[in-house]
């Protein structure tokens with residue numbers, strides 16, 4: 001499926017009674033329809049897909065950036081990790097090559113506590129609720145590739161992030177969030193083991 005077609009079908013799915021479930025079904029179908037390399041070419045175009053095959057660095061390739069729908073293709077290199085964050089809407093992540101390990105957090109009094117974990121191994125679609133707080137990492141020696149969809153303007157709305165060590169809540173700032181991530185990766189930080197597997 002081409003990126004344009006995926007966005008068109010996702011826009012239709014937004015009108016369903018349960019958009020997140022409907023987008024989940026669409027992404028399940030999308031990642032089942034072609035082997036990973038072919039899927040990347042169809043979604044992103046040959047040139048962008050080949051760059052990713054050659055040097056799998058962290059990257060977010062936007063397919064749509066609108067007030068009610070954001071979809072991007074995400075590449076997570078080996079050792080990638082980020083800090084806890086929220087989305088303020090439903091989120092659907094379709095891992096089609098490699099894996100994304102999730103740690104889900106809960107607010108308890110004034111603290112943030114790791115509550116559950118989920119290793120999403122391709123092909124796997126994870127649907128998250130509006131109030132989900134999580135962090136992700138790639139523990140494999142190979143990159144992970146996924147399609148991420150959100151029911152809002154993911155890169156523009158006010159959201160929260162939690163400092164990776166103090167777990168203090170702060171307004172999300174893309175530059176600081178990315179700097180935290182780079183620092184965690186450089187130091188080889190791993191997300192906690194704590195939490196019930198989902």
Ligand SMILES: [Fe+2]
Nearest residue numbers: 085086087134
């Ligand atoms: Fe997230």
